[in-house]
Amino acid sequence: MEHFTRLPATVAWLLAFLLLLCPAVTYSEDPRPLTNSLGMRFAKISAGSFRMGATDGGDFDEQPAHTARISRDFFLGVYEITQADWQTVMGENPSWFSPTGPARADVGKRDTRCHPVDHVTWHEAVGFCRRLSDLPAEKQAGRTYRLPTEAEWEFACRAGTTTTFSTGHELSPRHACFATTEPKPVGSFPPNAWGLFDMHGNVWEWCADWYDPGYFVRSPAADPTGPPEGTGKVIRGGAWNSTATYCRSSNRDFTRATRRDIGNGLRVVCVPIGAL
């Protein structure tokens, strides 16, 4: 008899324990975008597979097209890092196109705070991620930051498309900032299907990976992170001074990690607590 009176209590405790777990499960699957303490917005990119590389021609380093899998969700910046973001985190503005930069005669008194930061080295881009991660409000929230891998970048740029650009087979001046004389404020053109702005054009975006033109021949199918070493770091997406072909979703290029280029900027990945 005693056995039967104890059983419901055991079940009740088990149910209470499961109920306590439920909010955590719901939170981790929350699809809403994330905004950090600086107001930077991040889109949740759900794990999935895609065709990486050129499926319609392209350069030799984009071959062979192959299936790549991103096995974990990640949060990618909706915008390129702006000059205001960089100034707040790093306490300076190295941009070529700013009222105090080398192109100040062209910029004049225009407000460029919402323009992408440019003229930053890969090492400085990584330093930005580190300093942003170390901000007290971000540490308190348990968020860290890093550059995207090249595979994460192309997956996000394509946003489910298999065409040359996320806009189809053509990129027009209505779609992106390219083949022009200077960058534009971030978000000046329509976003791709996953809510990301300026993946094509405006500034090239530093990725975490070393560049190897033959990497796709031997890259792992899941979560490729690039070769262990190289002479340059991958940049993606083309820039304001690029022709459309350099802005293609699969186009690969590289810059030495120590080099500043007037077309190079960045976009970062936010890693929330519990997502490591």
Ligand SMILES: [Ca+2]
């Ligand atoms: Ca870009």
